Structure formats: C-alpha cells, structure tokens
Amino acid sequence: MAVYVDEIRRWWWARPPFHKGSCHLTADTEGELHELAARIGLRRWWFQPRSHPHYDLTPELREIALAAGARFVSSRVQARLRRSERLSATQNRCFDA
Numbered sequence: 001m002a003v004y005v006d007e008i009r010r011w012w013w014a015r016p017p018f019h020k021g022s023c024h025l026t027a028d029t030e031g032e033l034h035e036l037a038a039r040i041g042l043r044r045w046w047f048q049p050r051s052h053p054h055y056d057l058t059p060e061l062r063e064i065a066l067a068a069g070a071r072f073v074s075s076r077v078q079a080r081l082r083r084s085e086r087l088s089a090t091q092n093r094c095f096d097a
Contacts, residue, residue: 003027003036005057005065006075023062025055025070026078040064052082 008021025042027033030053034044037055041064048054057065066072073081 003032003065003070004073004078005062005070006073006078008059008062009075020059022056022058024075024078025057025061025065026052036065036068036070040068052078 004026006023006026008023010021025033025037027036033053033055034047037044037047040061042055042061046055048056
C-alpha cells in the first residue's frame with residue numbers, strides 16, 4: 001500500500017507567477033490518501049473523487065508530501081495503474097453475478 005505523487009505540470013492557460021504548476025496526490029486506497037492528506041494539512045473538501053480519487057498539489061505541497069512518505073510515480077504510470085484498477089473492478093463485477 002502506498003501514496004503517490006506525479007510530476008509537476010504547467011498548463012497552457014495558467015500563467016506564472018500565480019500558477020506554478022500542479023501535480024496529483026493519489027494512493028492505493030482512499031483511506032491512505034486521506035490520512036496522508038490530513039498529515040500534510042490538506043482540507044478534505046479539496047478531495048476530487050471523480051475519475052480517480054486525488055488531491056491536486058502545488059509544487060510546495062508536493063515536496064511536503066514526498067517528505068511525508070509519498071512516492072514519485074510518473075503520470076503515465078499512474079494512468080496505467082488506474083486503467084488496470086478499473087479493468088480489475090469490471091472483471092470482478094462480472095464474476096460476482
């Protein structure tokens with residue numbers, strides 16, 4: 001079980017100095033995600049449950065998350081993990097019937 005952060009991305013529409021980029025904080029379980037988020041001072045209402053549960057992090061919060069034990073995993077690897085997780089959930093539902 002682990003908590004992950006990906007790389008900082010800068011969006012074309014976001015202009016410095018107000019927006020320095022962001023990344024995602026994800027985890028193997030929502031419990032782990034919320035536990036680390038609380039430890040680093042994130043508010044629960046910042047949680048984004050759609051698609052794949054995550055919190056958005058600023059570059060500063062990313063460094064704090066890494067120091068608190070989050071592991072770096074590229075956004076490409078995170079997407080692969082989410083895809084395999086969705087596939088596994090779909091297959092499990094098929095066999096539950």
